[in-house]
Amino acid sequence: MSMSAQEEQANIGKVLSFLRQWDRGGRRVRSCMLNTFLTKNTGKTCYELELEFAQVASLFLARLTTWMRLTYMFGTCLGLQLKALGIFLSISSHDQYLMEFLEDGGVLTLLDILSHAQSKEEDKAEALHLLLTVSNAGCKYREIICESCGVKVIAECLAKSNAEETQEVAWTLMESLSHGNPKYLNQIYKCLITLMTHTSPKTQQLVLHALRTVQSKLKTINHSIVEPLLNMLTSLQLDVQDEAINLMLDLRSYDVRPVLLSGLVALLRPTNEAIQEHRNTEVLSEAEMIKMTGSLPVFEQQAAAAKAIRMLAEEDHELSQELLSLGVIQNLLYAMGNREHIEAQIQASLALAHFVRSLPAIEEHMQRLLGSTLFAAFMHKPETLYMNMDEIQAEILLSNKVNITEALDGEKNSEG
Structure with a gap:
């Protein structure tokens, strides 16, 4: 129902009075006004907001943006300011307020809030929500955030x-x-690749997930991704390991594949220097060591590498052949003999079982190395092999010199 001329006049008078009160008011008055604004206007459409503000809601938006730009470094009512701005910016299918906010330097102010050392975490989260609203509004808005060095600040x-x-x-x-x-x-x-070296497990998990999204849109790959990705496998968090392995599965069709595969195979056999280095640099309390059951990141990496190799080999037969030429069988046997880390033994056994089942030519080699009894147990339930193995058998696996190339050549000759 449209307003009468008299009602419109009264509404204009009310809005002018509101803006005058804002202009003359100090921090306490404005804080009160913002609380009232939030209560009355949350969830309103653009039409409803314009009706409330006699078609001049933009005048209040400009005042709000300016006040925030002048006071954010002191934290003055910042949370309230950001929530009030959210009412303007989140109005869907209407970018008038968004454009006015950007023209008033709104994006730069939000990015400054993120960079400001004194900003509270909840205010940073609110500023990020507003930037997300801007970003989701369309490509030109995403470009504006990026042009303002937004990527670096958000990262x-x-x-x-x-x-x-x-x-x-x-x-x-x-x-x-x-x-x-x-x-x-x-x-x-x-x-995002730079962020991979960050030590927070939550950050690592989120970055890996984002990298999968971004990499899927790119035709090429940055080779510097491989080393930090392999290092992610040292994580004690399974969520991080799983995200890293999923990204490796995505990368198998890119030209980093040979480097990635050889890197994974090498991780199955950590050097004595690497083990010693981890032992020297681990600064953990006794309670944490018990919690980790004495596990070292280098052995976590060994177990995760075996898991990644199995998943890659299951995805692609051609890739299995590449892994074999890199000495994967010899290194998997070595990992199976690692009595310091049960998970490494389990994952290596599962990976090796896949190769044995898919390539019968190596079965005879395995039977000779493990002995018929242990081999039968291995084929029946590879994940429990470590329970049936004694120290001598483990030592045999650690010192194995299996040459699988002969077996493969023999298989090819027999096929020929």
Whole structure:
């Protein structure tokens, strides 16, 4: 129902009075006004908001943006300011407010809030939510965020924050920025690769997930991704290991495949120097060591590498052949003999069982090495082989010199 001229006049007077009160009010008055604004206007459409503000809601948006830009470094009512801005920016299918906010330097202010050392975590999360709203509005808005050095700021926020909500929103925003944004996709990609070296498991998991999304949009690959990706397998968090292995599965069709495969095979046989280095650098309390059951990251990496090799080999027969030429069988046997880490033994046994079942030519070699009784147990239930193995048998596996190339050549000759 449309307003009468008299009602419109009264509404204009009310809005002018509201803006005058804002202009003259101090922190306490404005804080009160923002609380009232949030209560009355949350969830309103653009039409409803304009009706409430006599078609001049933009005048209040401009005041709000300016006040935040002038006071955010002091934290003055910042949470309230950001929530109030959210009402304007989240109005769907209407970008008038969004454009006005951007023209007033709104994106730069939000990025400054993320960079400001004194900003509270909840305010950073709110600022990220607003940037996400901007990013989701379309490609031109994503480009504006990237042009304002947004990728670097958001990445730093993801890396440095200890609050899960902030990390989650920063990650969602990074993924959003990558959609339909070819101009800045490579910058986002490189930034995510840099973040792989971060030690927070949550950050690692989110970064790996984002990398899978971004990599799927790129035709090429940055070779610097391989080393930090292999290092991710040292994580004691299964979620991180699984994300890393899933990314490896994605990368099998790119030209980093030979380097990735040889890297994985090498991890099955950690050097004495690497083991000793981990032992020297582990600074863990006794309670943590008990919690880890004495496990070293280098052995976690060995177990995860075996798991990754099995999953890659199951996906692709041609890839299995490549792994065999890299000495994977000899190294899997070595990992099976690692009595310091049960999970490494289990994963290596499962991987080897796959190769034996898919390539009968190596069965005879395995039977000779393990002995008929142990081999039968291995074929029946490979994941429990470690329970049936004594120290002498483990030592045989550690010192094995299996040459699988002869077996493969023999198989090819017999086929010929």
